[in-house]
Amino acid sequence: MTTLLDVARVAGVSRATVSLVCRNSPLVADKTRLKVQRAMAEVGYVYNRSAANLRSSLANTVVLIIPEIANPIYSDLLSGVEEILTPLGIAVFIADTIESLERQSQILLRMLEMRVDGLIISAVAGTSPKSLDAYIRMGIPVVQVMRGIEGAQFDFAGTNNRLGTRKATEHLLSLGHQRIAFVGSAISPSVNQQRYLGFCEAVEMHGLAVDAMPVILSRHSFNAGALATKTLLAQPVRPTGLICFNDPIAFGATLGLYELGLVPGKDVSVVGFDDIEAARNWRPPLTTMSIEAQLIGKHAAMLLAERMKNRDLPISSLVSEAVLKKRETSAPPRIRA
Amino acid sequence: MTTLLDVARVAGVSRATVSLVCRNSPLVADKTRLKVQRAMAEVGYVYNRSAANLRSSLANTVVLIIPEIANPIYSDLLSGVEEILTPLGIAVFIADTIESLERQSQILLRMLEMRVDGLIISAVAGTSPKSLDAYIRMGIPVVQVMRGIEGAQFDFAGTNNRLGTRKATEHLLSLGHQRIAFVGSAISPSVNQQRYLGFCEAVEMHGLAVDAMPVILSRHSFNAGALATKTLLAQPVRPTGLICFNDPIAFGATLGLYELGLVPGKDVSVVGFDDIEAARNWRPPLTTMSIEAQLIGKHAAMLLAERMKNRDLPISSLVSEAVLKKRETSAPPRIRA
DNA sequence: TTTTGTCTTTGTATCGATCTAAAATTCCGG
DNA sequence: CCGGAATTTTAGATCGATACAAAGACAAAA
Helix, strand or coil, X not given: CCCHHXXXXXXCXXXXXHHXXXXXXXXXXXXXXXXXXXXXXXXXXXXXXHHHHHHHCCCCEEEEEECCCCCHXXXXXXXXXXXXXXXXXXXXXXXXXXXXXXXXXXXXXXHHHCCCCEEEXXXXXCCCHHHHHHHHHXXXXXXXXXXXXXXXXCEEEEECHHHHHHHHHHHHHHCCCCCEEEEEECCCHHHHHHHHHHHHHHHHHCCCXXXXXXXXXXXXXXXXXXXXXXXXXXXXXXXXXXXXXXHHHHHHHHHHHHHCCCXXXXXXXXXXXXXXXXXXXXXXXXXXXXXXXXXXXXXXXXHHHHHHHXXXXXXXXXXXXXXXXXXXXXXXXXXXX | CCCHHHHHHHHXXXXXXXXXXXCXXXXXXXXHHHHHHHHHHHHCCCCCHHHXXXXXXXXXXXXXXXXXXXXXXXXXXXXXXXXXXXXXXXXXXXXXXXXXXXXXXXXXHHXXXXXXXXXXXXXXXXXXXXXXXXXXXXXXXXXXXXXXXXXXXXXXXXXXXXXXXXXXXXXXXXXXXXXXXXXXXXXXXXXXXXXXXXXXXXXXXXXXXXXXXXXXEECCCHXXXXXXXXXXXXXXXXXXXXXXXXXXXXXXXXXXXXXXXXXXXXXXXEEEEEXXXXXXXXXXXCEEEECCHHHHHHHHHHHHHHHHHCCXXXXXXXXXXCEEECCCCCCCCCCCC
């Protein structure tokens, strides 16, 4: 295994100089730099980050902790994060907690032991702020993304859920729908609460009774969305529009409609939430609220980068607004009420 | 920041003893171990992995490099890998190359610099075996998964693609289908080649003409699958069954059928490949070939673990057989030919 | 009591890069 | 060609855990 010393010997300079070249410091003269780089190539030198990290306590590494890697919004989020951090020479690792508190604390400990430079976390429901105390003690910046931790004092990047569903619901109301169902989440109670509130706001602002609007909770799968939809449409008075908690549920809803011989966007309108990539590739293309996950990722990364530069900044939130993507699953209701 | 020395002082033992406790060595007496653990808790000690890694050149870390994190088969793969490696005290990191050779080499370099203990890689198309030479030089074990690298001498875990599509096609043939289309991949030429071969084999073994079977290539999106399907069904002689390259394309195919007013599994049969979680949650549940990605993940991890113990083992492959998951999108053709 | 052997514990050198402060070199105007 | 400033380079200590060999503790056997 070759080290700085080997390179130094071949290049005929000191260890310290080679180290400076590694970190491309402006201190070294161009001639020397070239000589060193040639020597590095010659001996096949590979930088040892553990050693560097031990001495400098800078890992140039940030971890993105997400609850469910299979959910495509997190890959959008990741690409936003990388867009900001990669040019800064920071590597981004991903860790998947699979919605398990135990796994999450394992991962948190591991990252602490690795002395990562920062954390972007979409915490599992029920996470205690105490589980991040060690990070505060060690001065490692933490940014919350998408999901906040109750009672935690960290920067946050996310979307305005309440406003988002309000806009979605207003869209259907303005198309003339009078009976709109809310297909909520049985998985993320806190976010669901916010999104349901927005739904209620829109309905009330339109002078309709919230009680008249059916509500059902669903898991985040196609099948669950389809079942929920079939249940809703089996009721005596059918809704003409569906506001879904997220896109996968909305996809399930359209599948459920097809099974009932109904055409989404013609017989019943369906609106999703998130705007994952599949939404624009759906048939028919799904009307949904875009949270612009990639932008949220950029926000989170920017907050983290700022705080890495200066830990005394006041805590801040970057809450973006979801925008309506009107596609083909929403239209005026067939029969005006 | 507290170190081994701080703990040692509080516990009244030497630094070396504390180090042994960290690695829960059986050498320390139970009484001492307890004393040390109490001291650790008291001073809030956090293990420093960079220091440990520098000295022992053991990172207890393995990286899984995948080309597309949004593809759900990789999350199954990951869970299989973790099932094997986590109990061994090895942390698994995920890195996403987003099908970019440049990003892949960045990541490979980074991992080398971190002196990870092993690599499981599903390489980007066009990867040169040379890009892994440094790993051979440094004696870091590498296992290929799902996709092989042309000309590389590493262990491999994956599925038998040819046999898989052969079985899928035989399933439709045995149901009585005479005209079956192959909806291939425009993205992964090498895997597509293998899968198409299996399709041809089945057709020929059944005494039918391969030339009579329509073939079309598709990207891996719902939309592309739907379009391909509509193109196929616009032909004068319609296929009664579709063998799709993977599940997302098959999903697209069912959506395309719905748009044409046809019912998947009744009017036209659709068979997918991979058996991602969404397949059993699809409406109707999708008939598909399960590659058991989780099992493949376990295989890859086992191969890696073996090689970490002994680098002189002969190179080996673990190729598993895909199994048919007969669900509701396949049935005998409507009109017998 | 001494010897032997098993269990535990420890002192010290070491891993490879970085920090610091100081030394060496170069540059330039006078 | 010199002095002083600016630019480069360097020696040596250091980060925190681990390897190794050797020492200490203790019980049982002689």
